[in-house]
Amino acid sequence: RWQHRNGADGAACLPVVLNNNNFAKGAPGAPTLLSLDDARTLFHEFGHGLHGLLSQVTYQRLSGTQVLRDFVELTSQIFEHWIAEPEVLRRHARHWQTGAPIPDALIERLRLARRFNQGYETVRYTASAIADMAVHSLAQAEPPADLCAWEAELLVARGLPRGVGMNHRLVHFQHLFAGSGYAAGYYVYLWAEVLDADGYEAFTEAGNPFDAALAERLRRHVYAVGNSVEPGLAYAAFRGRAPSVRPLLAKRGLLADEAAQVLQPPA
Numbered sequence: 001r002w003q004h005r006n007g008a009d010g011a012a013c014l015p016v017v018l019n020n021n022n023f024a025k026g027a028p029g030a031p032t033l034l035s036l037d038d039a040r041t042l043f044h045e046f047g048h049g050l051h052g053l054l055s056q057v058t059y060q061r062l063s064g065t066q067v068l069r070d071f072v073e074l075t076s077q078i079f080e081h082w083i084a085e086p087e088v089l090r091r092h093a094r095h096w097q098t099g100a101p102i103p104d105a106l107i108e109r110l111r112l113a114r115r116f117n118q119g120y121e122t123v124r125y126t127a128s129a130i131a132d133m134a135v136h137s138l139a140q141a142e143p144p145a146d147l148c149a150w151e152a153e154l155l156v157a158r159g160l161p162r163g164v165g166m167n168h169r170l171v172h173f174q175h176l177f178a179g180s181g182y183a184a185g186y187y188v189y190l191w192a193e194v195l196d197a198d199g200y201e202a203f204t205e206a207g208n209p210f211d212a213a214l215a216e217r218l219r220r221h222v223y224a225v226g227n228s229v230e231p232g233l234a235y236a237a238f239r240g241r242a243p244s245v246r247p248l249l250a251k252r253g254l255l256a257d258e259a260a261q262v263l264q265p266p267a
Contacts, residue, residue, distance in 0.1 A: 015064065017049040033096055036110065040080050047079030054223040062227040069185045071231040073192035074199065075223055081200040084111065085209050115253030120164060122190075122252060127160050128167040129187035132176055136184035147171060195235060197247035202239060 021042060026032040034042070051072075052064035065072050082088055086107050093102040134154050144150035151170050168175065175182050182188070199218070203209045221229075221238035229237075236242060249255045 015052045015055060017052045019045045019049050021045060031096055036083075036093075039093075040083050043080050043083045044076045047076035050079065051075040051223055051226075054219055055226050056224040057226045057228045059228075064226055067227040068231055069181065069188045070191055071195075071234075073189055074195045074235075077189075077192050078196035078199050078218075081196065081203075082209065084114070087209075114251075118252035119254060122254065123160065123164050124167050125190055127155055127158075127164065128173070129190065130158055131155070131166060131170055132173070132182075132186040133184055135170060135176075193251075194245050194248045195243050197251045198243040198245075199235070199239060201244075201247040 019042075021038075023032065023034060023038050048065055055063040057063050065075075086104070089107055089110075090101045094100060131151055131154060138144070147170055155166070175186060177183070199222075202214055203211055206214055217238050221234055225234050232242070246255070
């Protein structure tokens with residue numbers, strides 16, 4: 001009974017969600033300003049908060065972010081897309097002294113900069129995810145005598161270019177070993193990016209990043225259901241199909257036709 005979200009009188013117990021962000025304070029006498037990365041973090045964590053606030057399931061154990069690791073970052077990462085929308089930037093990204101909105105030319109530079117070096121970053125991330133999977137697939141009785149040598153042999157066998165490296169070396173990969181949450185699960189951020197890029201593509205296809213009907217589908221089929229619906233079914237109910245990797249590749253500039261368009265000089 002204690003797991004039930006409804007109180008004794010049958011009324012729903014509304015969630016209380018608090019976002020805590022560790023942003024650097026301004027110098028003495030100066031305001032605290034947010035970088036674009038800070039603002040993206042704020043939107044990301046607010047997406048997690050919405051996952052809890054919009055939950056409409058019976059049991060607390062199935063609500064909000066208590067979903068499979070494969071799915072938990074979708075609701076946060078898809079929300080990051082709105083920080084890059086020109087309308088949002090013009091409204092909120094203003095000069096702290098003059099109040100002038102961010103110039104359109106700078107908005108375009110920010111858009112192009114997000115694709116910089118993404119081939120390198122994608123390979124680095126994937127290398128760490130592969131090493132994570134491999135180390136958690138080892139027989140418990142047969143740990144490698146030299147973890148660094150084992151790691152190097154693994155990545156050579158998987159074809160990692162020598163000049164790339166990993167996001168995190170296994171000897172200090174705290175994300176994997178500080179708890180059980182992301183053990184053999186580091187891949188979920190990139191998989192969630194497949195989902196969030198494809199999900200946001202629905203708004204692009206609609207021609208309106210604030211399409212109310214699409215937003216309602218996202219709320220009803222993803223944010224509200226928690227873990228009461230199998231993630232693949234929940235996503236398909238929102239999107240109308242299984243996810244495609246193409247929007248992620250386009251977002252990162254890893255499609256040849258997309259890259260060619262970016263490199264063309266303006267008319």
